Amino acid sequence: PEPAHRLAKLYIEPTSRCNLACRTCMRNGWGEPLGDMAPATFARIMGSLHDSDLPLTIFFGGIGEPLVHPEILNMVRAAKAAGAQVELISNGTLLDDEKARGLIAAGLDRLWVSLDGATPEGYTDVRLGAALSQVIRQVARLRDLRESGKPEIGIAFVAMRRNISELPALLRLSRTLGASRFMVTNVLPYTATMCDEVLYSRALSNNDYSAVPDLPDLSLPKMDRDLPHRDLIRQALADAWDMIPGKNGEKAVNDRCPFIDNGVLAVGWDGGVSPCLPLLHNATSYLHGYARQSRRWVIGRVQDQTLRDLWDSPLHSAFRERVRSFDFSPCTMCDGCILSESNEADCYGNEFPTCGGCLWAQGIIQCP
Incomplete structure (x- = not known):
């Protein structure tokens, strides 16, 4: 949105x-x-x-x-x-x-x-x-x-x-x-x-939850939730498409607050x-x-x-713009830097508050 x-x-x-x-x-x-x-x-x-x-x-x-x-x-x-x-x-x-x-x-x-x-x-x-x-x-x-x-x-x-x-x-x-x-x-x-x-x-x-710009988008229709069929579809599309799950499926949320x-x-x-x-x-x-x-x-x-x-x-306006661009270091994917242990600064040069380690922005944590 x-x-x-x-x-x-x-x-x-x-x-x-x-x-x-x-x-x-x-x-x-x-x-x-x-x-x-x-x-x-x-x-x-x-x-x-x-x-x-x-x-x-x-x-x-x-x-x-x-x-x-x-x-x-x-x-x-x-x-x-x-x-x-x-x-x-x-x-x-x-x-x-x-x-x-x-x-x-x-x-x-x-x-x-x-x-x-x-x-x-x-x-x-x-x-x-x-x-x-x-x-x-x-x-x-x-x-x-x-x-x-x-x-x-x-x-x-x-x-x-x-x-x-x-x-x-x-x-x-x-x-x-x-x-x-x-x-x-x-x-x-x-x-x-x-x-x-x-x-x-x-x-x-997991790349299954990531948008890959070099791959074509695929939007799937509703289908019977028969487990063998779903597994076949996932296997066939695993490395060939950037899959866009349905509204009620798994959300491919990345770097969005x-x-x-x-x-x-x-x-x-x-x-x-x-x-x-x-x-x-x-x-x-x-x-x-x-x-x-x-x-x-x-x-x-x-x-x-x-x-x-x-x-x-x-x-606040500057912070909103900074978060929309989301040019923060990917701390949720990388555990090799001491800067990921706080929201004070990151290895991209961002200063407090940094959002690269926020699990809400990766679709892991959500609130009503």
Whole structure:
């Protein structure tokens, strides 16, 4: 898709606190203070929205659990009153009857529920401190309470070696819960012990996912998903064509930032504004088995500037153009340089923040 030239999606992080301690969480490898977005900070965000900013999607989510914030229902209500399409992601454990009714009454358009297992054992192995039966019961209750199909229900699944076998059962479960969307993402290891869980060690450098300019393009139609036939087609085309998978197939995403393409800004709980979720916090993750430090980058604060001014600022405009050209070193494919161990600089001469080691830009990690 063509990159967006206006603000189209705003991530708002109500809190960095959470009621769980999941294996996959960024908080396993950071030392930032925890906090909730102050009412005055949220009011500044809402007050800076203009009619010309619409249509706009406001997505409540970040590192914490949005339902932990004591004012989350009022925040959703205010975002809807501003004319936005409103989405929220939750682990579902705090989605009791009161919260479910409150989100429906506030006009929430879509609720994303993070489910990383279809069995009690598989689920609690990832989401420490949670109970699958409780989450299923509460999501089903919201499904039954809603009117006119709102909010829509989406399921987000973090794929790992330990839970990938539960994906088929989870897909079936999601249908019984009334989910209309299902998103699978890979795990991003925030601890060394999680490195063995990744399912993309070879995919990072696999040409099947790369566009090769010297090969002709081939667009395939829909076909019966008969496994022997699919294998024959893949074998015949392996080295002769630059394959363009279908919309619902494997995405050949390379060197494209989904946040820049989709016109995103992300506001942290403290009011700091970043151009994407990966730059919203300091974080330690692991790439090719090595620790990689990603430093937070904010283009300004909502306490000081409007969203429009932040979007149009020379700093942000220059960054968007730099990311669109994506002339960064290919750190996701090369593990031989010390510069790949941070986002400070790269071997092409780019300075902070660099994006060559970003797995979102390679279609490995994705967010709702």
